[in-house]
Amino acid sequence: MGQGRRMKKQGMPGPLDESLVTRKRKDAPPAPVQEPSKRRRRGQKEAKKNAAAVAVNGRAGAVKNGRPAKKLPGKKFVPPPVADDEIASEDDADAMEDAGGEVKVTGLDALGSASEDDDEFAASGSDGFDSDSEVRKTGMWSDDEDDDAVEEQLTAANIEGLTRKLDMQKAVEEAEAQAELEEAALQTNIAGDKPKVLDDEEDEEGRPITNLGTQDLQLLRQRISDTIRVLDDFKTLAEDGKSRVEYRTRLLKDICAYYGYSEFLADKFLNLFPAREAFAFFEANETPRPIVIRTNGLRTSRRELAQALINRGVQLEPVGKWSKVGLQIFESQVPLGATPEYLAGHYILQAASSFLPVMALAPQEHERVLDMAAAPGGKTTHIAALMKNTGCIFANDANKDRSKGLIGNISRLGVSNVIVSNYSALEFPRVMGGFDRVLLDAPCSGTGVIAKDSSVKTNKTEADFMRLPHLQKQLILAAIDSVDHSSKTGGYIVYSTCSVTIEENESVVQYALNKRPNVRLVETGLSFGTPGFTNMQSKIFHPSMKLARRYYPHTYNVDGFFVAKFKKIDVTPANAVGANHTPANGNGNANGKSDAVVVQDVVDKTPITEEGDGSDGDGDAFGGWDEDEDRVIMERAERALARRKGRNPKADVKKAKVPEKKKSAGGEAEGEKGVQKLAEGLDGASLEGHNGSVEDGGGGARGVERKERGGEKKTTEKKEKAKSKSRKTSGVVGKGKVV
Numbered sequence: 001m002g003q004g005r006r007m008k009k010q011g012m013p014g015p016l017d018e019s020l021v022t023r024k025r026k027d028a029p030p031a032p033v034q035e036p037s038k039r040r041r042r043g044q045k046e047a048k049k050n051a052a053a054v055a056v057n058g059r060a061g062a063v064k065n066g067r068p069a070k071k072l073p074g075k076k077f078v079p080p081p082v083a084d085d086e087i088a089s090e091d092d093a094d095a096m097e098d099a100g101g102e103v104k105v106t107g108l109d110a111l112g113s114a115s116e117d118d119d120e121f122a123a124s125g126s127d128g129f130d131s132d133s134e135v136r137k138t139g140m141w142s143d144d145e146d147d148d149a150v151e152e153q154l155t156a157a158n159i160e161g162l163t164r165k166l167d168m169q170k171a172v173e174e175a176e177a178q179a180e181l182e183e184a185a186l187q188t189n190i191a192g193d194k195p196k197v198l199d200d201e202e203d204e205e206g207r208p209i210t211n212l213g214t215q216d217l218q219l220l221r222q223r224i225s226d227t228i229r230v231l232d233d234f235k236t237l238a239e240d241g242k243s244r245v246e247y248r249t250r251l252l253k254d255i256c257a258y259y260g261y262s263e264f265l266a267d268k269f270l271n272l273f274p275a276r277e278a279f280a281f282f283e284a285n286e287t288p289r290p291i292v293i294r295t296n297g298l299r300t301s302r303r304e305l306a307q308a309l310i311n312r313g314v315q316l317e318p319v320g321k322w323s324k325v326g327l328q329i330f331e332s333q334v335p336l337g338a339t340p341e342y343l344a345g346h347y348i349l350q351a352a353s354s355f356l357p358v359m360a361l362a363p364q365e366h367e368r369v370l371d372m373a374a375a376p377g378g379k380t381t382h383i384a385a386l387m388k389n390t391g392c393i394f395a396n397d398a399n400k401d402r403s404k405g406l407i408g409n410i411s412r413l414g415v416s417n418v419i420v421s422n423y424s425a426l427e428f429p430r431v432m433g434g435f436d437r438v439l440l441d442a443p444c445s446g447t448g449v450i451a452k453d454s455s456v457k458t459n460k461t462e463a464d465f466m467r468l469p470h471l472q473k474q475l476i477l478a479a480i481d482s483v484d485h486s487s488k489t490g491g492y493i494v495y496s497t498c499s500v501t502i503e504e505n506e507s508v509v510q511y512a513l514n515k516r517p518n519v520r521l522v523e524t525g526l527s528f529g530t531p532g533f534t535n536m537q538s539k540i541f542h543p544s545m546k547l548a549r550r551y552y553p554h555t556y557n558v559d560g561f562f563v564a565k566f567k568k569i570d571v572t573p574a575n576a577v578g579a580n581h582t583p584a585n586g587n588g589n590a591n592g593k594s595d596a597v598v599v600q601d602v603v604d605k606t607p608i609t610e611e612g613d614g615s616d617g618d619g620d621a622f623g624g625w626d627e628d629e630d631r632v633i634m635e636r637a638e639r640a641l642a643r644r645k646g647r648n649p650k651a652d653v654k655k656a657k658v659p660e661k662k663k664s665a666g667g668e669a670e671g672e673k674g675v676q677k678l679a680e681g682l683d684g685a686s687l688e689g690h691n692g693s694v695e696d697g698g699g700g701a702r703g704v705e706r707k708e709r710g711g712e713k714k715t716t717e718k719k720e721k722a723k724s725k726s727r728k729t730s731g732v733v734g735k736g737k738v739v
């Protein structure tokens, strides 16, 4: 069953499918007595067996895995595609660019257009359906799309045919489901009666069912369904003298027993959704989301990729009108993580919902972008593709091991505008700031990806939902402070999580709005998704919260996700909480544009000399270059630096040089090592143009550039550096050696 659901085309499904209730009830095993998760698994196995039996009996013969089936000779089982990465910690479940699930070939007749400009996927130009895969292979994916009207008609015909086929299939399924539902209603006599779900000493056959959870999954599921019906229409269906609370408590216990959640988490979801929707959510978490790949526009076009994969026996289809790069995989004879196209970096296995934050970020060519929590790089590489490898992306992740995956993906996908670093993102913008855009794809509880990682059902505690939001709130302030509000092209921050809880989403965004009056929520530009909550669980959020977008597995058949986009409109006030602002001297940062680059431990207290105007010009702009005067200034600066480093300035002054690395508080030296190591990795991966990219970058990068130059041993530059230092008390990045 899971596979069939996985193969369904993504999109907004209808309301809760009661037929599933009936089907599961029929398929449930007879009264197993096991601990919940095992019971559930066994239930699924049984369900699969039953489904297979049904297929053998010919009842569902025309439909396989939720798709029109077509027999192919010599079909082999193919293991699930290799994931681009694995979930490495409880906080980053989203990071798994999932490739799970079985994928087999049943034919190519369900294909739609996958050309680069195929946004009109649903358009139809002909009534006919051309099932000749050969014609389609040569026709649909031709490079010469513009003037080939025949091809277009062919494509449209395919689409039309596919749509009709899917519609027919849906109609058949719905009719079956309705029939089953009616049958079940008759059998259990639930149509008009008040369901007895509270005083349940015995079932209709006299069996004790008080502890149903440990005895009979089938009846348990029935009771969940009945309880929801009562809660839906309490006045009519509730038993006399029973309260809503009693029914809700019953429902909570049954959900935990049936699906294997901790009471704590199930309760959270029951508070988040109305009971019926919560049921749909729990149910959707039992089946994997569709397998999706993202075309890497740096290497190929979606049309070419689709053609190549079709030739290998992959059945696919554009993911939906909302994406130009996604392909949903229905069946495959080959492991998707090992095709020549995969190895050549033509695509990445990536959950569809992971496209959304990057689409909201909308990075522009030649910009400077920070991806604060980037590993394993699904979103970084997507950003790079949208920027066509121009500008510069700083891809940071605190986890060094995961960063290896990030570097691997950068390398495989041919990305050449990324610098990888290994800081806690909390250190930004001290590391570097002045970015045009920042993506904070935050570490989270992963409540949106339970279908991928069912351990979330039981391993999240109240402490997690305090610890994680606390971190997320700090990170979001750092993200905001790292952006250049006066960026000509940007000034945007996107916050995303793969969690559906209020604490990790609206509450974090609200915190940012409270603490940073210099940001506003703006439209994400995403064409679907439900609005963020403005009023939930007795919490009132800013009305603009509706601009944020929520995604659920049960509404869009994508991982649960949250996306909010901010525009920074001014510099962060100096007195703002946790403001990563310029030091006590009040000067601006390196580029004078934002609150991004902060001098923490290299504040030069040398008095500002008369001629110093704080500008950044060359020697002449300061009134010429005087060797003797400069030597004095330089030596004074060096002495001051030596004192701060705990050295004897007198002994040191002759030898003292402008330091190449400046160590700041909070173990930053360690982080720097990390960056260097990663840089080696990058070199090894033959990535090019990193230094060039930094040079190209504006804003804070220029500050870094100055610092790097200051570290060089060329005498004139050293002098210039010292001179500049003598005139300004800020504008130098503390550490953050950029490679």
Ligand SMILES: C[S@@+](CC[C@H](N)C(=O)[O-])C[C@H]1O[C@@H](n2cnc3c(N)ncnc32)[C@H](O)[C@@H]1O
Binding pocket: 091, 092, 093, 094, 095, 354, 372, 373, 374, 375, 376, 377, 378, 379, 380, 396, 397, 398, 399, 402, 423, 424, 425, 426, 441, 442, 443, 444
């Ligand atoms: C949701 S995952 C990021 C997925 C990534 N954006 C992608 O698309 O592939 C969250 C990441 O945050 C990282 N992380 C956790 N705490 C962090 C911190 N304080 N600073 C930076 N990264 C952190 C984790 O190592 C993890 O890789």
